[in-house]
Amino acid sequence: MDWAFLVVAIMNLSFVLGVLLNLGGVLTWVERKQGAVMANRIGANRAYIPIPIPQKGGGVKWSKRFTVMGLWHGIADGAKMIMKEDYTPPFVDKYIYNIAPWFAVVPVLVTFAVIPFGGPFQPGIMLSDVFGLVGADFASEWVMALFGERTFQMQLADLNVGLLFVFAVGSTGIFSAALAGWASNNKYSLLGALRSSSQMISYEVFMGMAILGLVVIYGTVDMNLIAQMQGDVWFGFLPKWGIFLQPHMFFIFMAALMAENKRVPFDMPEAESELVAGYFTEYSAMKMGLFMMAEFIEIAVIAGLLTALFFGAYHVPGVHGAGDAFYWAAHPELTPGNYVFGMEVPHVVVVVGRVGSFLAKLLFFCWFQILIRWTLPKFRYDQIMRLGWKILLPLSLVNLVLTAVVVLLIGG
Amino acid sequence: MGTQRGKNKGFENLVDGQVLPQPAYQGEFTEGEIVQYYNPESMTWAERIYLPYVLAGLGLTAKVFLRNMVTWFVWLTYWVRGKGAEAKRGATTIYYPHEMRPDFSPVNRGKHILTMRDNDDPQCVACYMCATACPAFCIHIVAGEHPDPAIEKYPVRFDIEIDKCIFCGYCEEACPVDAIRLTTDVHLVDYKRERMVYDREYLLTWKPTYVEEEHVYPGDRPRKS
Ligand code: SF4
Ligand code: SF4
Numbered sequence: 001m002d003w004a005f006l007v008v009a010i011m012n013l014s015f016v017l018g019v020l021l022n023l024g025g026v027l028t029w030v031e032r033k034q035g036a037v038m039a040n041r042i043g044a045n046r047a048y049i050p051i052p053i054p055q056k057g058g059g060v061k062w063s064k065r066f067t068v069m070g071l072w073h074g075i076a077d078g079a080k081m082i083m084k085e086d087y088t089p090p091f092v093d094k095y096i097y098n099i100a101p102w103f104a105v106v107p108v109l110v111t112f113a114v115i116p117f118g119g120p121f122q123p124g125i126m127l128s129d130v131f132g133l134v135g136a137d138f139a140s141e142w143v144m145a146l147f148g149e150r151t152f153q154m155q156l157a158d159l160n161v162g163l164l165f166v167f168a169v170g171s172t173g174i175f176s177a178a179l180a181g182w183a184s185n186n187k188y189s190l191l192g193a194l195r196s197s198s199q200m201i202s203y204e205v206f207m208g209m210a211i212l213g214l215v216v217i218y219g220t221v222d223m224n225l226i227a228q229m230q231g232d233v234w235f236g237f238l239p240k241w242g243i244f245l246q247p248h249m250f251f252i253f254m255a256a257l258m259a260e261n262k263r264v265p266f267d268m269p270e271a272e273s274e275l276v277a278g279y280f281t282e283y284s285a286m287k288m289g290l291f292m293m294a295e296f297i298e299i300a301v302i303a304g305l306l307t308a309l310f311f312g313a314y315h316v317p318g319v320h321g322a323g324d325a326f327y328w329a330a331h332p333e334l335t336p337g338n339y340v341f342g343m344e345v346p347h348v349v350v351v352v353g354r355v356g357s358f359l360a361k362l363l364f365f366c367w368f369q370i371l372i373r374w375t376l377p378k379f380r381y382d383q384i385m386r387l388g389w390k391i392l393l394p395l396s397l398v399n400l401v402l403t404a405v406v407v408l409l410i411g412g
Numbered sequence: 413m414g415t416q417r418g419k420n421k422g423f424e425n426l427v428d429g430q431v432l433p434q435p436a437y438q439g440e441f442t443e444g445e446i447v448q449y450y451n452p453e454s455m456t457w458a459e460r461i462y463l464p465y466v467l468a469g470l471g472l473t474a475k476v477f478l479r480n481m482v483t484w485f486v487w488l489t490y491w492v493r494g495k496g497a498e499a500k501r502g503a504t505t506i507y508y509p510h511e512m513r514p515d516f517s518p519v520n521r522g523k524h525i526l527t528m529r530d531n532d533d534p535q536c537v538a539c540y541m542c543a544t545a546c547p548a549f550c551i552h553i554v555a556g557e558h559p560d561p562a563i564e565k566y567p568v569r570f571d572i573e574i575d576k577c578i579f580c581g582y583c584e585e586a587c588p589v590d591a592i593r594l595t596t597d598v599h600l601v602d603y604k605r606e607r608m609v610y611d612r613e614y615l616l617t618w619k620p621t622y623v624e625e626e627h628v629y630p631g632d633r634p635r636k637s
Contacts, residue, residue: 037484038477042503251463375473376466 008123008152016112016156019359024297025074027366031296033070034367035374044070081289089184089282096183101283101290104176107169108298114162115304116227118154118355119314123147126348154314154355155224162223163215166305167208170260174200176294177262177269181279192278195381196269200260202388207256209396210249213403214242214309227313239317242310249399250310252392257302258369259384261295265376268384303365304358311361314354516596521579523597524572526615527590534616536591538565542583550576551583567612574600575608 029044036043049072050062088094124147128140159165174197181193218226232240243250259266270278280291307313338350379387458464483502490499527535538555556568583592595618602608 034477037480037502038473040476040480040502040504042505042507045507371470371474371477375469 004123004147004150005152007146009156011123012154012156015154016117017109020109020112020297020300023300023366024293025078026071027296027299027370028074028077028292029071030366031370031373032073034370038371038374044073046070047072047076078289081286084285086285086287091185092282093183093185096179097282098287100176100180100183101287101294102176103172103179104291104294105297107173107176108294108301110169111166111301112304113156114159114165114223115301115308116153116155116224116313117304117308117358118351119227119231120151121154121351122149122151122347124149126351129346129348153224154351158222158224160222162226163211163221166223167204170207171200171204173260173294174204176291177279180283180291184279184282186282188275188277188281189279192269192271192275192281195271195275196262196279199262199266199268199384199388202385203256203259203266206388206393206396207253207260209393209400210252210256211309212400213246213249213396216400216403216407217245223308227308227315230312231315239312239315241312241315246310246399246403249396250306252396253309254302254306255387255392257305258372259388261298261302263295263299263369264373265379266384267378268381271378299366299369300362302369303362306365307358307361311365314358316353316357516598518596520596520598521581521594523574523595523600524577524583524610524615525593525595525618526570526612527593528616534567534570534591534612535589536567536570536587537563537589538567538570539588541586541588542592545582545586547580547582548573548576548578550574570612570615572610572615573608574610575605 032044048067052060127143131139177196178193181189480502487499487501543551550573552571554569555565558566
């Protein structure tokens with residue numbers, strides 16, 4: 001039994017799940033609050049936890065001021081959804097109706113498995129540094145005995161088909177809307193399901209096409225290798241991030257991802273003004289909550305994908321750490337180690353910096369998606385289809401051909 | 413003028429001596445002709461490819477967002493020093509029950525009060541003039557005989573259905589003894605319709621309906637009955 005691998009896997013797993021599930025909750029608050037700030041309002045601030053304040057003359061008064069800027073609203077939402085009656089209408093197809101919400105949540109969570117969020121790290125060296133700092137030498141020896149100098153990836157599954165896995169799992173998300181709408185036995189739900197199926201299938205087509213340009217340039221679909229390559233620099237200063245390689249494809253890829261998420265500029269499947277709530281009209285309580293949760297977690301997953309593919313994943317420009325094979329191949333004059341702007345630092349600083357950098361970029365893109373959600377008006381259905389098939393698909397095809405030709409001419 | 417009009421016989425749109433084409437709806441139509449009543453589509457190329465204007469819109473909303481956040485952080489530095497009122501906070505809205513707008517007019521017509529004599533009896537002589545003047549028929553008075561023959565009558569009950577009141581102030585004007593007045597208090601909310609009938613005792617207490625220090629929300633107002 002490879003205990004070291006197991007421990008690292010559990011560490012990675014708890015980090016990813018902790019970040020994703022918490023972001024899913026916090027983003028509901030961010031969505032409300034950011035929309036308010038963008039519109040010169042204050043936003044959600046009413047949910048409070050009552051605090052008893054003992055009075056001088058005996059008795060207590062319950063303060064209603066502990067609102068923490070409305071952060072409790074997410075918890076209040078969750079509590080409400082869990083405690084509401086979970087009503088299953090009598091006319092639905094029970095089995096499919098109950099299984100559909102899970103098709104929404106699971107693919108979203110699983111997609112994150114191949115996203116590298118911290119790059120290579122040596123847990124033995126990192127943890128013994130930390131324990132040595134606080135003077136717990138026995139713990140240092142223990143972790144060194146367990147991990148040694150082995151290098152692990154901060155990524156749940158280091159698959160060599162990374163990007164294909166994203167598309168494969170992502171496309172199963174269609175099932176959630178289609179099955180939910182079909183099983184609900186309701187015309188609004190069915191219309192929502194039809195719309196979502198056609199929209200998601202259309203946008204999946206050129207989501208793959210849009211990213212193929214990058215794949216041609218990098219020569220791999222392994223997310224981990226793509227992330228490592230982005231640590232390289234051009235002309236000594238410009239990081240070799242995807243956004244500098246294919247800036248136009250960034251917009252197309254993001255449009256496709258947002259259409260997959262079925263949120264506001266592309267919210268045809270649920271279109272409140274036309275279809276009540278679209279494919280989850282008949283859902284109540286936590287089953288409906290699962291759809292919402294999947295939507296909000298997908299914001300974080302999309303942000304993670306954009307970061308990993310276009311914004312240098314975990315790299316901080318100019319900072320290079322152990323195990324960065326491409327960087328050290330390009331700089332034979334330096335011995336591999338942990339360098340920040342040419343200075344050697346403890347390994348833990350590099351690791352924390354990289355994870356911090358990834359999280360910062362991830363949060364920025366979460367913010368950006370919510371900015372889009374509160375800025376752009378909803379498309380009409382024919383506009384969505386025209387945009388997808390007549391504009392974005394040809395553009396990404398042309399881009400793919402041109403990229404391939406250029407890569408062939410200059411030799412990669 | 414006459415010559416001017418003579419020149420422009422067909423009432424064309426003359427601008428700088430040039431004749432502009434007539435709008436379609438002013439001309440005579442031949443049968444089967446398709447007339448465009450709406451303006452022709454006049455989007456520029458940049459508008460039609462959509463992306464520049466998407467970016468412009470995102471820039472605008474992001475600008476508002478960042479401006480408000482910066483203003484808020486500046487306000488926070490004032491607030492931790494206890495001077496929150498001196499700085500702007502970014503949002504144009506307020507935390508309603510915790511904050512009141514300071515710019516209510518001093519002559520704003522709001523909740524009624526009944527004035528009192530020196531011995532805390534109501535000033536009102538139950539003459540029914542306010543009830544008669546009231547266009548919303550929302551004042552209900554039951555008169556009783558006052559022990560003092562100079563006063564004659566007093567209100568045994570004096571109910572105002574504040575949810576029907578239109579705050580016209582006629583009752584105030586009609587009263588011969590200045591017994592009823594309208595204050596500037598507008599925070600008249602409640603969770604029950606029955607409690608929107610203000611009785612004599614409540615009208616005789618002049619406490620504002622909302623008291624900030626006690627964290628009493630307008631709807632949480634303690635009331636008898
Ligand atoms: S303010 Fe007008 S409507 Fe209200 S009680 Fe007086 S007379 Fe009636
Ligand atoms: S008009 Fe004045 S005195 Fe007459 S019943 Fe009304 S409040 Fe009382």
